[in-house]
Amino acid sequence: SLPEGLANLADFEPAAQARVDAQAWAYLNGGAADEITLRANRAAWDAIQLQPRVLRDLAGGHTRVNLLGRTLRHPILLAPIAYQRLFHADGELAVAHAAAAQEAGLILSAQASIDMQAVATPMLADATAGPLWFQLYWRDDRDFMRDLLQRVQAAGFQALVLTVDAPVHGARDRERRAGYQLPDHIRAVNLGGRKKPLDLQPGQSVLFDGLMPRAATWREIDWLRATSPLPLLLKGVTHIGDAREALDRGVTGFIVSNHGGRALDTLPPTAALLPPLRAALGPEVPLLVDGGIRRGTDVLKAMALGADAVLLGRPYVHALAASGALGVAHALRLLRDELEIAMALSGCKTLAEASPELLW
Numbered sequence: 456s457l458p459e460g461l462a463n464l465a466d467f468e469p470a471a472q473a474r475v476d477a478q479a480w481a482y483l484n485g486g487a488a489d490e491i492t493l494r495a496n497r498a499a500w501d502a503i504q505l506q507p508r509v510l511r512d513l514a515g516g517h518t519r520v521n522l523l524g525r526t527l528r529h530p531i532l533l534a535p536i537a538y539q540r541l542f543h544a545d546g547e548l549a550v551a552h553a554a555a556a557q558e559a560g561l562i563l564s565a566q567a568s569i570d571m572q573a574v575a576t577p578m579l580a581d582a583t584a585g586p587l588w589f590q591l592y593w594r595d596d597r598d599f600m601r602d603l604l605q606r607v608q609a610a611g612f613q614a615l616v617l618t619v620d621a622p623v624h625g626a627r628d629r630e631r632r633a634g635y636q637l638p639d640h641i642r643a644v645n646l647g648g649r650k651k652p653l654d655l656q657p658g659q660s661v662l663f664d665g666l667m668p669r670a671a672t673w674r675e676i677d678w679l680r681a682t683s684p685l686p687l688l689l690k691g692v693t694h695i696g697d698a699r700e701a702l703d704r705g706v707t708g709f710i711v712s713n714h715g716g717r718a719l720d721t722l723p724p725t726a727a728l729l730p731p732l733r734a735a736l737g738p739e740v741p742l743l744v745d746g747g748i749r750r751g752t753d754v755l756k757a758m759a760l761g762a763d764a765v766l767l768g769r770p771y772v773h774a775l776a777a778s779g780a781l782g783v784a785h786a787l788r789l790l791r792d793e794l795e796i797a798m799a800l801s802g803c804k805t806l807a808e809a810s811p812e813l814l815w
């Protein structure tokens with residue numbers, strides 16, 4: 456059941472914290488290092504002000520958007536978040552039921568703790584569900600990757616999201632202080648196989664001699680494009696030069712993200728990263744954004760700055776921890792309602808109309 460008196464996404468946090476141990480709580484809510492980017496993401500949406508238009512005829516308005524050739528009921532997708540069974544026994548499966556019920560998109564983490572086919576089923580069974588995408592981290596084993604891509608496609612996922620901003624872990628001070636470790640009973644069940652152990656000589660660097668030689672480069676983007684027919688989006692591109700190179704290599708679109716402030720600290724907030732990318736890439740390239748989206752007004756601001764859709768991260772996991780599928784569905788309903796209210800009060804009939812003119 457739902458806790459009483461939930462008026463917005465932040466209201467799920469106390470109930471969530473009461474049900475999650477301190478280690479997992481640090482993992483979920485923490486960012487990298489001084490958490491400057493984590494705070495900046497929120498502060499940037501707050502600092503953007505709206506400039507409403509009044510007395511317009513908004514009859515027949517709606518929140519629908521077009522994304523990768525489909526019309527969605529609204530522009531909200533759930534961000535890939537690893538190991539959701541840390542927060543609720545039903546983990547990613549509860550989230551998929553909620554996303555389907557609330558017509559939201561879902562991007563399943565490579566490190567999901569529930570079988571990908573089980574998660575896909577409720578989304579694919581519901582004609583009004585949003586898109587179902589699979590997030591990848593590169594693993595330096597092409598046979599393994601080929602098999603994974605085939606399983607993802609066979610399970611009905613409609614696009615791939617390669618996360619490129621976290622080839623190694625960020626410096627997660629909050630997790631380290633809390634002593635966070637993944638419990639043995641929670642695993643990345645869709646990855647199977649075993650990672651090759653690092654083969655280091657004395658004096659070599661774990662990062663530069665061990666991990667980075669295995670990380671994806673542009674060569675692996677070419678390989679992914681050649682190996683899977685699914686559209687490929689990159690998550691975590693911030694530089695216009697990288698975005699252009701990706702498009703030249705057949706990448707479909709981007710998720711403008713700083714990994715929720717968990718990878719490299721002191722990156723700009725995503726509200727600042729988005730507009731120059733939109734300006735440089737033109738109106739047609741699919742651009743989604745995440746990081747600190749908490750309110751319907753944040754969604755509207757993101758759309759006004761040129762996003763085609765947004766990803767919601769930590770708040771849906773708070774709702775999952777607080778009340779499972781029901782909680783996540785309620786959180787999505789609250790955010791959708793807030794978006795409609797924000798549109799109605801700012802004179803915005805459709806999200807296609809949302810432009811920088813909506814901003815003060």
Ligand code: FNR
Nearest residue numbers: 483534535536537564618714715745746747768769
């Ligand atoms: C993440 N994120 C993430 N991203 C990704 O591409 N693959 C992953 O497995 C994960 N795992 C993950 C775990 C946890 C606990 C968090 C909080 C985040 C990043 C995520 O997709 C997204 O970019 C941010 O969470 C968005 O910011 P907000 O909405 O949380 O501020």
